[in-house]
Amino acid sequence: MQEELETVDKKRFQMPHTYVIIFGIVIVAWLLTLVIPAGKFSTEEVEYETGDGGTETQEVLQQDSFRYMHPLEQDSLRTELEDLSQDSETLANIQVEQEDLTEVLDENQDISLSQLAAIGLSEDELYELYGDSVYDTSEKLNKTAKVWGTQDHYGFGVFNYLFEGLVTGDRFSSAIGIVAMLLVVGGAFGIIMSTGAIDAGIYAFLRNAKGMQHLAVPLIFVAFSFMGATFGASEEVIAFAIIIVPFTIALGYDSITAVTITIAAAEIGNAASWMSPFSIAIAQGIAGLPALSGAGFRIVMWIVITTLACGYTVRYARKIKANPTKSVTYKSDGYFRKNLENQKEVDHEFTIGHKLILLELLVGLIWIVYGVMAQGFTIPEMASQFFVIGLGAGVIAIVLQVNGMKINDVATAFQDGVADLAPTAAVVGMAQGILLVLGGSDAGSYSALNTILHSVGELLSGVPSMIAAWFMYIFQSLFNLIVTSNSGQAALTMPIMAPLADLAGVTRQVAVLCFQLGAGFVDAFTPVSASLIGVLGIARMDWSQWAKFQIKMQGFLFIIGSAFIIGAVLIGYH
Numbered sequence: 001m002q003e004e005l006e007t008v009d010k011k012r013f014q015m016p017h018t019y020v021i022i023f024g025i026v027i028v029a030w031l032l033t034l035v036i037p038a039g040k041f042s043t044e045e046v047e048y049e050t051g052d053g054g055t056e057t058q059e060v061l062q063q064d065s066f067r068y069m070h071p072l073e074q075d076s077l078r079t080e081l082e083d084l085s086q087d088s089e090t091l092a093n094i095q096v097e098q099e100d101l102t103e104v105l106d107e108n109q110d111i112s113l114s115q116l117a118a119i120g121l122s123e124d125e126l127y128e129l130y131g132d133s134v135y136d137t138s139e140k141l142n143k144t145a146k147v148w149g150t151q152d153h154y155g156f157g158v159f160n161y162l163f164e165g166l167v168t169g170d171r172f173s174s175a176i177g178i179v180a181m182l183l184v185v186g187g188a189f190g191i192i193m194s195t196g197a198i199d200a201g202i203y204a205f206l207r208n209a210k211g212m213q214h215l216a217v218p219l220i221f222v223a224f225s226f227m228g229a230t231f232g233a234s235e236e237v238i239a240f241a242i243i244i245v246p247f248t249i250a251l252g253y254d255s256i257t258a259v260t261i262t263i264a265a266a267e268i269g270n271a272a273s274w275m276s277p278f279s280i281a282i283a284q285g286i287a288g289l290p291a292l293s294g295a296g297f298r299i300v301m302w303i304v305i306t307t308l309a310c311g312y313t314v315r316y317a318r319k320i321k322a323n324p325t326k327s328v329t330y331k332s333d334g335y336f337r338k339n340l341e342n343q344k345e346v347d348h349e350f351t352i353g354h355k356l357i358l359l360e361l362l363v364g365l366i367w368i369v370y371g372v373m374a375q376g377f378t379i380p381e382m383a384s385q386f387f388v389i390g391l392g393a394g395v396i397a398i399v400l401q402v403n404g405m406k407i408n409d410v411a412t413a414f415q416d417g418v419a420d421l422a423p424t425a426a427v428v429g430m431a432q433g434i435l436l437v438l439g440g441s442d443a444g445s446y447s448a449l450n451t452i453l454h455s456v457g458e459l460l461s462g463v464p465s466m467i468a469a470w471f472m473y474i475f476q477s478l479f480n481l482i483v484t485s486n487s488g489q490a491a492l493t494m495p496i497m498a499p500l501a502d503l504a505g506v507t508r509q510v511a512v513l514c515f516q517l518g519a520g521f522v523d524a525f526t527p528v529s530a531s532l533i534g535v536l537g538i539a540r541m542d543w544s545q546w547a548k549f550q551i552k553m554q555g556f557l558f559i560i561g562s563a564f565i566i567g568a569v570l571i572g573y574h
Contacts, residue, residue, distance in 0.1 A: 018543040022430045022527055029437040030145060030158045038069040038143035038439060038446040039454055042124070048285020060286055060491045061443035063499050066454040067127070069143060069446040070135035074110050077134040081105055084129070094129075096120045124444070143439050143446050161433030166425075168432045174485075175432040177379040178530035179425040181235065182537065183418050184383045188390025189242050189538065190417020191410055195397045197357035198243055199339055202250045204350040213251050217317050218310050220244060221261040225306045228269030231373050232278040232486070234523075234531040236382060237263045239365055239389075241538040249336045254327035255539040256549050257317045263535040264524040264550070265309070268557070270486070271520020272305040274298035279486035283515050286490055287498040287508045294509045297573055301564055305557075312556055316549075328545050335540055353400035357393045364389035390414065424537025431528040434482060441483050443492055449482065457496040461503055468504035469514060469569050472497055473561060476518025484529045489519050507574040510565070517561040525550045 016024075042065035045057050084090060085101045100119035104111060113123050126134065149157035156164060168175045192198060206213070224240075227233035241262050248258035270276055274295040281291055320327050327333065368385050371377035377385075394410035397403065405413075439447025456475050460468050476493060483489045494515060501511035523529050527543045536546055567573075 016544055018427055018527065019430065021544060021547075022427065022434070025434055026158065026161050026430075026437055029434050033142055033144040033438065033448045036142070036448040036451050037140035038448055039066055039451040040069070040446045041065045041067075041443045041450060041454075043444040046286060048282060048291070056282075056285075058282055058286065058487065058491050059443075060495045063457075063495050066450070067132075068137075068451070069141040070132075070137050071139055071141060072111065072113070073134055073136045077111055078105065080130050080134055081111070090129075094121065094125050143448065145437050156436060158437055161437060162426065162429050164436055165431065165433035166429030168429075168436065171380050172378050174530045175428045178235070178534070179428050181379050181383040181386070182238070182421050182425045182428065182530075182534050185238055185242075185386045185534070186417040186419075186421030186424075186537070187414040188386045188393075188417065190413040190415070190420065191390040191394045191397075192242060192357065192361060193339070193417070194409065194413035195354070195357055195393055195402045195405065197354040197361075197393070197402065198246055200350050200354040201358045202247050202340065205247075206250060216251060217248070217253065217257065217261055217314055221265045221310045221313055222306060224262050224265035225269030225272075225302070225310075227369075228266035228271075228276075228520075229273040229302050230269075230275060232270050232273070232276040233266045233369075233372075234263075234270075235379065235534070236368055236372055237266050237531060238534040238538060239368060239382075239386060241535045243361070245539045246336045246340065249333055250340050252321040252324065253317045254320050254324065255329045255333050255336070255541050256327060256546065257313065257320060259535055259539055259541065259546065260313050260316075260553075263532050264553070265306075265313075267520055267524040267532075268305060268309050269302065270523070271517050271557075271561075272298065272302040273516065273520070274302060276486075276516075279490065279516050279519060280512070282487050283490040283494050283512045286494040287512055289508055289512065294512075294573065297568070298513075305560055305564075308560055309553075309557065312553060328548050329539075329541055332540050332542070332545070351400070351402065353396060353402035356396050356400070357402065360392045360396065361389055364392070390417075420540075421534075421537045424533055427527065427533045427537075427543065428530045431526075431530075431533070434528060438482065441485075441488055441492065453479075453492060453496065457500060460500050463504055465505040466566065466569055468500070469506045469510050469565050470562060472500070472506075472511060472514040473518050473565050476515050477522050477558070478518075480519045480522040481526045482528060484519075484523055484526060486519050486523075490515060506569060507572060509574045510568045513568055513573070514565060517564065521554065521557045521561060525554050 041061035043059050043061050046060050047055050047057050081101065082105060085098055085105060088098065091098055091101070096119055101121070104115050104119060116126060117123070145156050145158040146154055147157060148159050149155045150160055151164060166175055166179060169177055171177045171180070224233065224237065241258065244262055245255055245258040248261070249255060270279060273280055275292050284291060284293060324330055364385055368377065368382055371381060371385070394405075394413075397405040398407055398410065435441055435449075438449045439445065441449060443450060460471055463471065476489070479493060480489060483492065494511070497511045497515065498508050501508050524532065525547065527533065533543065536543055
């Protein structure tokens with residue numbers, strides 16, 4: 001009877017699909033914009049020192065420059081613009097033609113910001129000239145997406161969030177760059193898997209490394225944590241997942257273990273980093289701290305956090321190995337188990353073709369890591385290398401008749417691989433849509449997100465130092481659910497958090513610590529993270545399955561992070 005009740009309960013509850021969860025978040029975000037007025041900051045370029053002694057620039061917001069979006073006060077505006085039309089010197093400075101301005105004034109209708117922008121007078125310039133005097137400050141406006149529309153037709157519409165999210169950014173960034181890379185990686189992955197080289201290599205390892213398999217999980221976890229800590233490994237982890245996911249499952253674990261020891265480990269390493277160029281260096285530069293200062297404390301922190309998180313993962317992995325059916329991904333992992341079982345049944349020899357394909361794959365991965373670290377490879381370069389790796393594997397398979405593959409089989413494998421990651425690419429676009437609905441992450445454009453950021457800053461001012469630091473950490477964690485770019489989050493939050501730290505009696509080094517721990521840990525959880533979604537796609541895992549496991553680990557990491565924040569405040573970490 002008890003078993004029957006448990007079965008009924010399991011049938012009643014079903015974790016929502018990732019698409020359902022993201023759509024729900026999009027609707028909630030849209031509803032928030034109905035009640036939260038839009039605001040913006042003025043921005044400026046700041047120069048910061050990199051770890052290698054060079055300098056970079058980053059556009060950041062100015063702390064005390066926040067303003068709400070107000071309707072224009074037409075009488076005051078018209079009066080000021082009429083005076084401006086007679087001021088040839090000012091017109092020349094702002095590069096506005098007198099004839100164009102006069103034409104706008106002659107029109108018998110209310111003047112809009114779009115009209116002024118069309119003649120070269122931006123809203124920022126208008127505010128710089130006249131401040132609040134041309135606005136009706138008694139009313140705060142909302143920036144709420146239309147129900148339907150496109151960026152170039154009626155404006156952004158919430159029900160077009162998928163398309164608009166997919167085409168966000170450029171070839172160097174999310175989402176369009178990540179989506180393109182995912183499809184290329186999927187194709188390369190399809191070719192490599194179809195050769196059977198990875199499966200054959202896994203069984204060769206299992207035959208020749210008996211008694212050492214239990215070291216695989218902790219060693220891989222530490223390796224990826226180190227990669228995250230040193231050069232901020234993220235997108236490049238997707239390539240390693242191609243090998244590690246089936247390898248981990250062959251050892252008797254599950255895909256959750258594989259994702260944890262790859263992308264989650266890399267993000268944990270990044271969170272505790274002492275030298276990441278994409279988080280620490282930028283955040284410290286904006287906060288006015290020497291580049292990579294305070295490294296001693298952070299190195300100790302990385303060792304402690306990596307050890308504890310690795311222990312957490314190993315404990316979970318052992319539980320799954322003892323009873324694989326306890327895994328929430330047991331069913332979806334069947335794809336990899338089936339491939340491995342087929343390989344075992346056929347009992348293929350680990351041929352020279354398999355060895356050459358794996359060698360080519362290893363060399364390609366090493367080259368990608370070197371390129372990222374030493375040559376400045378970004379998404380286009382990494383995608384190119386993935387394609388070459390897949391093409392090379394296909395050529396070797398054809399020439400050496402690996403798995404009897406012919407040129408059409410290679411093409412079909414590439415096509416199937418692209419199709420396998422297409423749903424993952426859609427998730428990347430959907431997740432970006434959340435940010436678009438909130439108005440985007442540009443500090444210099446009106447959005448509900450900027451108002452939230454300003455409001456948090458106001459709430460934290462005057463709070464006791466210990467509480468202020470802890471709430472900074474909580475805020476950075478929550479903010480990262482929406483803005484996953486470490487450099488972008490640093491640019492948005494650090495100009496506010498650094499001065500707030502001064503007011504609260506907290507060192508700016510602690511403020512940076514709050515940023516890196518909050519941003520890093522949550523990157524391993526949020527569905528907005530393109531790198532995480534890419535690895536989940538390789539693992540054939542739905543985000544909702546990952547979330548069910550990861551939410552507990554996030555709680556564990558939050559406790560550890562809180563302990564280090566409190567410790568840093570107590571010792572006056574600087």
